[in-house]
Amino acid sequence: MPGEPQTFFPPDGYLPAVTDLYELTMAAGYFENAIDYSATFELWVRNLPPQRSYLIACGLEDCVRYLSDLSFSKDTVEYLRAQEVFKHVSDAFFDYLRRMKFTGDMWAIPEGTVVFAGEPLIRITAPIIEAQLVETFLLSVINYQTTVATKASRVVDAAHMGGVERPVVDFGLRRAHGPGAGISAARASFIGGCAGTSNVYAGYRHGIPVYGTAAHSWTMAFDSELESFEKYYKTFPESTILLIDTYDVKQGAINAAKIGDGLRGVRLDSGDLVAQSKMVRRILDDAGLKNAQIVASGDLNEYKIRDMLRAGALLDIFGVGTGMVVSCDAPALQCIYKLVEEQKGGRTVYKAKFSEDKAMYPGAKQVRRISNGHGEFQRDVICRHDEKMKGEALLTKILEDGKPVGGLPDIKEIQSHAKEQLARLPERYKRFDGADVYPVSYSPALEALLEEVKKQYR
């Protein structure tokens, strides 16, 4: 069993199998019934999660990589063929799977864009089997990365209270939903405005700045706290930030101050951070260490950071883990992926569903954003994809015939885009209670199409 790859990190060629079985039974059904026309699916968030008035779109780059490289390995196809459910399915279907590539078009709203419920974030047009098969993976990627980018933007907003840009660093890998989630969280939280991550692989892979100092165990590994601090400083004379709450915070601050001018800062990880930060600041200042920074960590989130800063906490940097990467107050996002139209022999057939609590609009769509003269976002209109309307069109073409249309922005560009987007979003939608609803409407042409489709089904 050792020697095998980690079960939760499938090697290349296995990614198409990271999907729900029903995507493959439907694929077989379409194949066996010779249904091969082109279909358009859209991915959107059904409802905003609690306490949220906006989302930061995130995850597109991983989806593009997935679609561009989609290819089934031999043994996953053989595995499928051996499943009882496929017993009556022809060999031709499995041969097809082995050859299958993604050959369709993808339109999407760029990562880092402020988006709202109901707005298509991704639109896929492809032979129906391909368009259907990719549903589960795309949802899984977009749901999580959008959740974290959004949460991070709130945490960063709290940390920047009063216009002071106190950095937020992702400390979440250990509490994320597995190592893969931790890596995606580092990426998404950087896009949401974090200054960096503690996650070394994410730093290596994405070029995100990495941060880290020492744990309680470092302090505990020496005979005295002071010795542990001196030994750390000896090895890292230019980047010593000392964790001072292992035994007693006051004594820890006094010991840290003995390092002198080389001390970059101290970290507080437990207890009443407001009171501690004031005491520690005094100790550092009295030792002439006005530039030594105080880092706060330990189950933080946007609410706690806001409350601590309002209470006068003297904190300079925040390490945020669980609350951000698990997005505890809203840990799941309701992204869905639905068939909206088919192209059958030159004719477009519009599709919708009308089940009690999950209704939707038919047809390929675009989102138009209307801003005021200062560039501030006023309202969005979800319209037909080819409808002439004022406002900025949010969806752009990303893949054509399965191939990337242009380059994708790098992560720093995406972060800048998100920052600029948030600056254009009126303040009332950034409040942490999510009480104000940004106006999103459907165009009259789309409303008319919905009525037409409803009539057709009656």
Added chain:
Amino acid sequence: MPGEPQTFFPPDGYLPAVTDLYELTMAAGYFENAIDYSATFELWVRNLPPQRSYLIACGLEDCVRYLSDLSFSKDTVEYLRAQEVFKHVSDAFFDYLRRMKFTGDMWAIPEGTVVFAGEPLIRITAPIIEAQLVETFLLSVINYQTTVATKASRVVDAAHMGGVERPVVDFGLRRAHGPGAGISAARASFIGGCAGTSNVYAGYRHGIPVYGTAAHSWTMAFDSELESFEKYYKTFPESTILLIDTYDVKQGAINAAKIGDGLRGVRLDSGDLVAQSKMVRRILDDAGLKNAQIVASGDLNEYKIRDMLRAGALLDIFGVGTGMVVSCDAPALQCIYKLVEEQKGGRTVYKAKFSEDKAMYPGAKQVRRISNGHGEFQRDVICRHDEKMKGEALLTKILEDGKPVGGLPDIKEIQSHAKEQLARLPERYKRFDGADVYPVSYSPALEALLEEVKKQYR
């Protein structure tokens, strides 16, 4: 950018970099200060999450694979060497990293075991650099898989109301925190008692039964619902379960019944499932399809399933996604990993920390479980690792000198173990409110050791 591996699925050799930077700065610190004695760390859950009176331990197999295969790739080591923070660290350290393997011992509580807060789930004894470095990855794996196995056991408990073993299937991949989390969730929820998963890769990789039928888009892809049902049945004559809520549930049930005896079941995914299930059951029964099953899905969890069954819902199978794989009511677990002792030149030095809200017990530990004459769990005692005590010892040796001591159980054995464990746990600890606290105490010898260590630090 296409052609590169998915960012959240690191290739082999990159896993040691899936860690917090501070594990590596500490490693460099130990190395540069010639600190190479053996250290013992333990991993435990600080507090039980809300509404939980127990946990199901899960994730060990992935940890064993990680430790057994630990090895740094050349380019991650070069990446580290180039980081500003390591500027004053010698080349010898990076050479050491390139050669590093995990050479230590691991004791652990087997997967599927019922466990409680404070109990060490894993104990690592190894040269301090190795023992420290693996912290983040182990925490990330155990935190998530234990969260999901626990949640799944509650969902399955709800579904088995009245002793009827209604199967629960994991439908969560699309809402999990990324594809990696979805794969781990399939494994952990099977261990927690699920009958299978919709996740094809998890089925392939872990030998978990896979389930799936069709989505709304299948129904919508045809000119009429009836046509979509007939076409599905043609391809899958022995496993047709039809989703009947795309347009109108009653008409959907009537259309599904037209399939006749071959119909295996129908699925309801929206609206009032209690009322719908009664209506649909009548339609199916009236058509002579008493064996056709009703599958329920759509944002379910243990609370909703219990309430629906209490209200007389006629549901046979549950497909559960978001609520289970995100564990929405308790999405994070507070697993921690702490230094408890060092072995310095034949002498054991005990370690603890006493910060305000995060105190801990020193020394290598064992957990003893005391059961009554019927095998029912009565109480646990956390004691010193070598203490003679009555009760079953929960931690067993898994790795010795970095090598597996014996085989690990396969996933079906783990599932059986969890089932047996839950049968031995008194009912009051399985209630969904988590109000009853299972008695876990520390042995007098461990209390005495704590006092001794406290004195030492004063």
